[in-house]
Amino acid sequence: RTLEGAVAMAPNFNSPKQALEQGVCGQHGWSSRYFQDPDTSRWCVEVRWGVGSSQRQVFVSDDESDAASKPGIKKGHAAAATVALEGLTEILRAANVKPSRTIDETFGPRFDATCRVLGGGHGFENGWDALWACAPSVVAVDVEGNQRTPPVLVQVCARVGADTLCVLETPSVAEGLSENLRRLLDDDAIVKVFCDGTSGADKRSLGVRSTCNVLDLEHVATELAGATGVQRGLARILNLAWPDATVRVTKDAADKSSVKFFAAIERGTRPPLSGLHDIPPDVVRYAAMDAWCTLLAHQGLQLLARREGISIKG
Structure with missing residues (x-):
């Protein structure tokens, strides 16, 4: 699916993580934190677009790649970023609608x-x-x-x-x-x-x-x-x-x-x-x-x- 009002993957960005970090968080001054859930081993990313618990969300992927290897971390981050890009569509639309x-x-x-x-x-x-x-x-x-x-x-x-x-x-x-x-x-x-x-x-x-x-x-x-x-x-x-x-x-x-x-x-x-x-x-x-x-x-x-x-x- 295309992310209406959000970011396009190509040709500007080479990966979902780059699209999230540069196309979304970098543009708006939002923060992101990647981690692996200690219970399920699924890769997650927490995105914060403001101050307070209502201005943040954790996006959970299905990826359980090995956090002990660079390829595993890269794959896990990409999976979590993909979920975040989809989940942030409405929040991004609200931010981008402002002139x-x-x-x-x-x-x-x-x-x-x-x-x-x-x-x-x-x-x-x-x-x-x-x-x-x-x-x-x-x-x-x-x-x-x-x-x-x-x-x-x-x-x-x-x-x-x-x-x-x-x-x-x-x-x-x-x-x-x-x-x-x-x-x-x-x-x-x-x-x-x-x-x-x-x-x-x-x-x-x-x-x-x-x-x-x-x-x-x-x-x-x-x-x-x-x-x-x-x-x-x-x-x-x-x-x-x-x-x-x-x-x-x-x-x-x-x-x-x-x-x-x-x-x-x-x-x-x-x-x-x-x-x-x-x-x-x-x-x-x-x-x-x-x-x-x-x-x-x-x-x-x-x-x-x-x-x-x-x-x-x-």
């Missing part, structure tokens, strides 16, 4: 209406004064140009009542991070939320070594919804965090031009920044919105965790 929208299309108007963006750093204290005045317990931290220490740009976003504040700091190579940013990073009473994944490059570029009250959305998503073969990324984590949204969020194509801007400064082919005035307005907005979306994703994951009786920081 795809970029992060900017989905959240841009709300960001523009509710987020105040201010400069921070040496000689630009107004942003930090505003942030300290709101006494944040949780902040989202994002970094651009993280292959050097200090990084090219640091974005810190916090809630201010129903709205948000984003402070953007341009550290200088000579002076490093501002006193205010170091104070924030050293304050264990404030939860710092990153979307840094397994590389940890953002945290390293800031010199963050302590794990006390430091959260990574990739790790939180794995704890709540299972491990994935590749990092979910911010867009898929937003989809996980807000499952009732009417659209499926995808990464913005504009990311590439903004990343190139900061990479050129990192490489020295563009002059170093002396402040936010050296950054094009659309790039400032992109950078601030990254931190804002990180905070929004944390909020959604926290609500889901609370519903499931799971405790996460913040």
Whole structure:
């Protein structure tokens, strides 16, 4: 049978497992776990497409291949994946029926209406004064140009009542991070939320070594919804965090031009920044919105965790 609204086996995928892992789980940020039932020896795969027991299912095949051999494992995984592809048809249809929208299309108007963006750093204290005045317990931290220490740009976003504040700091190579940013990073009473994944490059570029009250959305998503073969990324984590949204969020194509801007400064082919005035307005907005979306994703994951009786920081 063809999997209506799901994936086609040929010519895109060479095996049922590849179709499940790349065509389904990889596209949506779902997790999969293969195992052999200890009682029946049948190969199974558990697929998790959200948070909670209602958002997962174990698919059981008839295959009892030997788990002690590579051919047996390969055959068992393929059999379990075949059953899963068939069983996930309706769930996939529900996911795929949502129109795809970029992060900017989905959240841009709300960001523009509710987020105040201010400069921070040496000689630009107004942003930090505003942030300290709101006494944040949780902040989202994002970094651009993280292959050097200090990084090219640091974005810190916090809630201010129903709205948000984003402070953007341009550290200088000579002076490093501002006193205010170091104070924030050293304050264990404030939860710092990153979307840094397994590389940890953002945290390293800031010199963050302590794990006390430091959260990574990739790790939180794995704890709540299972491990994935590749990092979910911010867009898929937003989809996980807000499952009732009417659209499926995808990464913005504009990311590439903004990343190139900061990479050129990192490489020295563009002059170093002396402040936010050296950054094009659309790039400032992109950078601030990254931190804002990180905070929004944390909020959604926290609500889901609370519903499931799971405790996460913040």
